[in-house]
Amino acid sequence: MITDFKQAITNTKPQLLWFDRLQILQVNLGNRCNQHCKHCHVQAGPSGKKIMSKTVMEKIIVFLRSHPDLCVDITGGCPELNPDFKFFVESIVELTSSIMVRTNLTVFFEPGLIWIPQWYCKNKIVLIASMPCYTNENVDRQRGRGTFKKSIAAIKLLNDLGYGIDEQLQLNLVYNPGADFLPGPQAHLEADYKRELGKKYGVVFNNLFTITNAPIGRFRQYLKANGKLEQYLQLLVENFNPEVAKNIMCRNLLSIDYRGVVYNCDFNQALNLPITNNSGKPITIEQLDDVIQGNIKIITDQHCFCCTAGAGSSCTGSLVK
DSSP: OOOOHHHHHHHHOGGGGBOOOOOEEEEEOBSBOSOOOTTOSSOOBTTOOOBOOHHHHHHHHHHHHTOTTOEEEEESSOGGGSTTHHHHHHHHTTTSSEEEEEEOSGGGGSTTOTTHHHHHHHHTOEEEEEOOOSSHHHHHHHHOTTHHHHHHHHHHHHHHTTTTTSTTSOEEEEEOOSSSSOOOOHHHHHHHHHHHHHHHHOOOOSEEEEOOOOSSHHHHHHHHHTTOHHHHHHHHHHTBOHHHHTTOGGGTEEEEOTTSBEESSHHHHHTTOOOBOTTSOBOBGGGHHHHTTSOOBOOOOGGGGGGSBTTOOBTTBOSOO
């Protein structure tokens, strides 16, 4: 059994270790969040101090003016808590093919933020919302007491605006396992979510994305504290799927951190594994235009097995559709 990810990919298709073409620019606005989730790979929370400045945002805006065909995937932490979040989105809404925002839903009820759902609707933002289970108990265990109740209230607000109903207002939920196991089949889980949430709470959504927990950040701390790290890593390796490896997100996505540094993905960003130039210096958004004209080697490590285990995992769910 091969436990080195680079070797596993080399044995499958060596060219998969190289960036293909940029389709999604993922922008991490910082690690401030109103929640403190047990599985969070960026270790976000209310005291997060890594906040993207307006200066960095303006550099990203300049880049996007030259690449109007890109999808922009905005994440955090909780991106809505960046003080310049509204400025950034409104500055790029006409420069992109689409904008996705990864929201935790409960942020709508933070002081002064109840305007956000209607503003999302006005700008036709695609929403990718954290909802790790369809039961109150499991969600609150992972994300904090009262989270499920607030999340349902937030989805109802969005449904009232047409999200999950109007085809131009996409609301997608995200499931991630509550412990050290792989997600079940995405289609089956989506059917369960729609049945349970619809029947019990009268809410609707478009798609469910299943995402495998990466063995980094708080989830890695949990695994180590419970003596399960090696067992979980073994699970990921044993379930390596060469077919889904062909669709890994780091071949068409680049991730930008709060300083403007460029990474192959948000997981590499959390581990401080930036894309570097020939001198070993991190590439930043200012150099990205030149860099994407050449060859970009994907930086890998053991955590990458989470994206190729079983049905695969990406920022938009399973890689087996």
